[in-house]
Amino acid sequence: MNKLKGFLALILMLTMGSISGGAVELDKYSVPDFSIMIGTKLYTLDYANDQKKEMEITKAITENVGDIYIKTTGSEWTNNSSGKVVEVSIINKLEVKTFNGVDVVAPPTQGTEGSIVFKAVDVDTDLQLMDSVSRKGKVGSECVGYISVIEGYDFVLADTTFTGKFTNLDQIVTLKYRKKKIVVNNPPSTKITGLTAGLTFKQGERIYMLVEAVDEDKETTNVRVDVDGSQVGNSDARCYVLLNTETLGGHIVRINSRDKQGVEGEQQTLTYLVR
Template structure:
């Protein structure tokens, strides 16, 4: 799951857009009505597809600036990720009843006539309930990304599986029941496919791997062990790490260390052969056994944390200054000497930014530049932004291209 700040780093260009009269969105009655990976900012919710549309970036960033509380990202049916410190919190951390807007559209109590099923999500995890039976969960989403499972009758859903079986779904609970022909089949890896009468299809088969990301920073956890973080992405650049079993991947190292992957935590554990190897840089390679795709990274020897944390790097991660009215927006990240993200800590708050065209404010990894009187951002081609930490004396300076505004 990416943090909202991380999504911002992937290339949002904030634009001023003219919104047509919104199509009313369906009422949210519970946590399960919120789509996976949706972002909640104050009283507004944004689905992943909507958030990744550049035309919507201005609206979302306005919500970030106005928001007084934290930002939450729904990871799955277990809870939320809290954006300020990247910790996981339970379902009750967000009061669903306070969400008034979905993708910029006002939420009302009834389902709009234009709502229709556009996506079916099938959870690949099955739970054995009997000798020949097991259950799974599913969701049906409309064109706005809202969960409309309860509105689609079971008679409209047809199911099939990779083993001989029958499938019955219950829209009131979002649970499907599989009855297999042989008790031996229940222990196999079952791929489930659901189709509605309009032809929309969903499957529990994991997305095809398109690439890996390996964080080169290692953390010492024992005399001969250290951990690192890795991610697996599909062709849509969605993080599918948790859906890819460790048995589908191989992990090797240049020094023949033993590497064990844990998809649930996106963590790899290295068991070194000696303290000499532990204190040396090694090369790690991950390979998908199905596609043959590989990725390698030189892992940095674990740093023993003896000194107090301090600002070590200030990075403006945007390459373009997004413009909305007389304000410009860019994202930034601050790291300490151990590679930890300290943007939203007291250390990060000590970093100040300046620009040659106006005043700079910061908000949770976002730079907000208000142009000086007499300066029209739409006429500029570039701006200069500099950052400075008075304690560590670390500085940064970048020149950003100014994005063209979309005028109403």
């Protein structure tokens, strides 16, 4: 509040005048704590301190010919320029024409319905995610179930001034959501050392092949090596395999990998010849 009071006091040096009055009694409204009354315009603290609303607030102050009042806690109001507590009789006579930039069509009475318009936006881009939703309920009652489920987004928070209840003043409440991070599980692969396709070996020659798991997602990967249809290696990280060079002719090596999420890597097939 100190930031706002300093900002208002700076401009008030040019706009001081007499106290404004009106026919509508302000105490008929449920005014949130730390709201600001500028002439006939009522703002919540969050709204007035929003940088996007700076031009609107500056215009309201410049055009105002009366004092500016700030509601503290309970029913107490202070004069922004003097910092002194204002008599309740003065506050009760103030007229409210707009609340957070929205026209107040008619002064509500105690016990009537209150209206809340919920606007869902992306907390990072301020992009509105869906059509605004309007809810009505008895003044003072809780508004439940107002958080919408939006595919691909997680709810973060609502305006800090929103109490969750219907009030005499029509409310516009911003609900902020954050886009979910999409995690792509890339399939694993294998790195082979010691064997390339089409090699020829002598009968009885001792040839080893190293097969290593490669997974960009850092998932534990299972590696399986088959030679001529028989499994010769199965490991979580790497396999050392002694190739069959006792049997003359062609041989087929098949290598498969799978991560702990069950995603299969592309099978690799190599051939070699023993003569």
